Amino acid sequence: xxxxxxxxxxxxxxxxxxxxxxxxxxxxxxxxxxxxxxxxxxxxxxxxxxxxxxxxxxxxxxxxxxxxxxxxxxxxxxxxxxxxxxxxxxxxxxxxxxxxxxxxxxxxxxxxx
Amino acid sequence: xxxxxxxxxxxxxxxxxxxxxxxxxxxxxxxxxxxxxxxxxxxxxxxxxxxxxxxxxxxxxxxxxxxxxxxxxxxxxxxxxxxxxxxxxxxxxxxxxxxxxxxxxxxxxxxxx
Numbered sequence: 001x002x003x004x005x006x007x008x009x010x011x012x013x014x015x016x017x018x019x020x021x022x023x024x025x026x027x028x029x030x031x032x033x034x035x036x037x038x039x040x041x042x043x044x045x046x047x048x049x050x051x052x053x054x055x056x057x058x059x060x061x062x063x064x065x066x067x068x069x070x071x072x073x074x075x076x077x078x079x080x081x082x083x084x085x086x087x088x089x090x091x092x093x094x095x096x097x098x099x100x101x102x103x104x105x106x107x108x109x110x111x112x113x
Numbered sequence: 114x115x116x117x118x119x120x121x122x123x124x125x126x127x128x129x130x131x132x133x134x135x136x137x138x139x140x141x142x143x144x145x146x147x148x149x150x151x152x153x154x155x156x157x158x159x160x161x162x163x164x165x166x167x168x169x170x171x172x173x174x175x176x177x178x179x180x181x182x183x184x185x186x187x188x189x190x191x192x193x194x195x196x197x198x199x200x201x202x203x204x205x206x207x208x209x210x211x212x213x214x215x216x217x218x219x220x221x222x223x224x225x226x
Contacts, residue, residue, distance in 0.1 A: 004156075033213075041198070041218075042216075042218075043151075043157065043216040044216075045213045045214070045215070048213060056213055058213070090156050090157070092156070092157075099204075099213070099214060100145060100147045100162055100202070100204055100214060101147075101159050101162065102157075102159060102214060103159065104156030104157045104158065105156050106155060106156055107154075107155070107156050
């Protein structure tokens with residue numbers, strides 16, 4: 001059983017398009033996160049949700065909109081994609097109060113052409 | 114969160130112990146030391162964490178100096194599958210699920226056959 005899953009694994013799209021990445025966790029965790037890892041391998045947090053409530057929004061453009069339909073899912077919708085959005089996006093989850101112990105998904109490699 | 118300093122890269126012979134150092138001289142009394150690793154093309158993986166006592170689990174051991182200004186992650190018998198980037202992170206632990214985990218550059222460990 002996959003603890004944290006993401007779909008799709010690869011996403012190639014053109015500039016200006018809108019795309020979504022889905023994330024699901026079956027660990028029963030209350031907190032979920034989105035991270036971006038750029039070509040230089042820096043891993044930066046984008047968002048954190050706790051029980052469907054947005055907790056952290058790290059200076060991410062408004063084109064990025066996370067949505068949490070329930071505490072097991074946190075999807076990332078990106079509008080008007082730009083070249084600079086090309087990166088690997090990771091979803092993660094943790095138990096409430098244990099943000100130091102996060103479990104990551106396999107990542108979604110987004111390529112914008 | 115306290116800043117950490119790690120060597121950018123290390124080599125280790127297969128079957129030998131890999132000792133990965135981390136300096137965190139500005140660590141506060143309520144901050145824990147966490148270790149993650151990221152194997153190529155995979156999501157980061159939580160390894161272990163500790164406050165001041167040494168810790169051991171099925172993956173690794175964590176040795177924290179008495180003054181807590183540095184720590185060492187030990188992989189007792191490194192295998193080729195341990196080749197990865199290892200991140201040392203210092204952050205407030207326990208309750209505080211809203212707090213983010215900040216990843217630095219880490220140490221790239223290469224296990225050599």
